[in-house]
Amino acid sequence: MTTKIPLELSAREKNDLIAKTNKQLFQSHGLRVYNLISSPGAGKTTLLEKLADLLKEKFAVIVGDLATTRDADRIKAHGSQAVQIETGGGCHLNAEMVQKAFQKLDTTNLKLLIIENVGNLVCPAAYELGEDEKIAMLSLPEGDDKPAKYPSLFLRANLVLISKTDLSPVMDFNLERAKSDCLKLNAHVRIIEISTKAGNNIDTLVRYLMGK
Amino acid sequence: MTTKIPLELSAREKNDLIAKTNKQLFQSHGLRVYNLISSPGAGKTTLLEKLADLLKEKFAVIVGDLATTRDADRIKAHGSQAVQIETGGGCHLNAEMVQKAFQKLDTTNLKLLIIENVGNLVCPAAYELGEDEKIAMLSLPEGDDKPAKYPSLFLRANLVLISKTDLSPVMDFNLERAKSDCLKLNAHVRIIEISTKAGNNIDTLVRYLMGK
Numbered sequence: 001m002t003t004k005i006p007l008e009l010s011a012r013e014k015n016d017l018i019a020k021t022n023k024q025l026f027q028s029h030g031l032r033v034y035n036l037i038s039s040p041g042a043g044k045t046t047l048l049e050k051l052a053d054l055l056k057e058k059f060a061v062i063v064g065d066l067a068t069t070r071d072a073d074r075i076k077a078h079g080s081q082a083v084q085i086e087t088g089g090g091c092h093l094n095a096e097m098v099q100k101a102f103q104k105l106d107t108t109n110l111k112l113l114i115i116e117n118v119g120n121l122v123c124p125a126a127y128e129l130g131e132d133e134k135i136a137m138l139s140l141p142e143g144d145d146k147p148a149k150y151p152s153l154f155l156r157a158n159l160v161l162i163s164k165t166d167l168s169p170v171m172d173f174n175l176e177r178a179k180s181d182c183l184k185l186n187a188h189v190r191i192i193e194i195s196t197k198a199g200n201n202i203d204t205l206v207r208y209l210m211g212k
Numbered sequence: 213m214t215t216k217i218p219l220e221l222s223a224r225e226k227n228d229l230i231a232k233t234n235k236q237l238f239q240s241h242g243l244r245v246y247n248l249i250s251s252p253g254a255g256k257t258t259l260l261e262k263l264a265d266l267l268k269e270k271f272a273v274i275v276g277d278l279a280t281t282r283d284a285d286r287i288k289a290h291g292s293q294a295v296q297i298e299t300g301g302g303c304h305l306n307a308e309m310v311q312k313a314f315q316k317l318d319t320t321n322l323k324l325l326i327i328e329n330v331g332n333l334v335c336p337a338a339y340e341l342g343e344d345e346k347i348a349m350l351s352l353p354e355g356d357d358k359p360a361k362y363p364s365l366f367l368r369a370n371l372v373l374i375s376k377t378d379l380s381p382v383m384d385f386n387l388e389r390a391k392s393d394c395l396k397l398n399a400h401v402r403i404i405e406i407s408t409k410a411g412n413n414i415d416t417l418v419r420y421l422m423g424k
Contacts, residue, residue, distance in 0.1 A: 039251045041354025091334035122303035141353035142253025
């Protein structure tokens, strides 16, 4: 499945056309698809390892990094499929990269696909990949001021995960301030506080992701 | 002081031309200038508050954010000059933004200028601003795999600050792995481990920054 692209379109418009094809493709396979965006080190891959433990062949990941295949290797070790995209310096995934990577997945038992974007709070937010929803992840060590300082992501995210909540005893993070800043940007956002390490609210998150 | 830009240049080439003018401008004022780059929440602004406490009118900051003037306000409250650049969604500073911001600084007693880039490990690394050196900052909660996963920054940085070392008792961060990955990318890099909260190695850093 490929998309015919008129020559006169801008890069962003081309991307959005391919994203639309991706969305149809995902729907034709009965998949729920999320675009997971955060800073480097917020805990995306650790969470995805946990989801792989729980969901195995129902779950797959397409993961983007500037370099290395470490993240895909980590997820495969937990029993789910994972396809690595190395962007070679690119600061975000685009719909074409995702379309190519998706062709490498066996969709037989697949229900849930998470696209782990390049660790970056800015650029990934601007590119549609064909996902159902964007998920923004913010870890306690990053600070409660980030939703206000990086609005482009937080106003587009349907779900905000506040992660590493096990660190709250040693962190100066004002949860109410972070939540209220998220809600100012998007009154309909869902916010779930999780700790992958302690296992907190992972069950709530799985129900959300599976659409239950 | 402005730079004449031939029309046929690419955006990157234009930037590099303006960066060269900036460098001459900084040198004519006898300034040491650093471009500080990290993920959101690695502790850049908290460190700059500490430097403002110590250096007062000898020190100034030009700080870039997508939105808000919180960072500049924080630094001014500690006794140094600070000029905020709001990029309006842009994922990195460029040399022209810095040139305009620099005109707002009183350089009479100034010795040290730090440009706090937008929190992003990818895009800021590719744009020269006229600085003497790039500083990469990596906090313990982000994980020891980041130098290998974000090589574009770490191979260009002259100095790597490993920050929030006070969190080492609760973090699974392999310091030797992080350092060895940095040295593989740049054999001449200087690495300083700091904790702004505990005050560790701030004196070493100040000596480095002042060129002593």
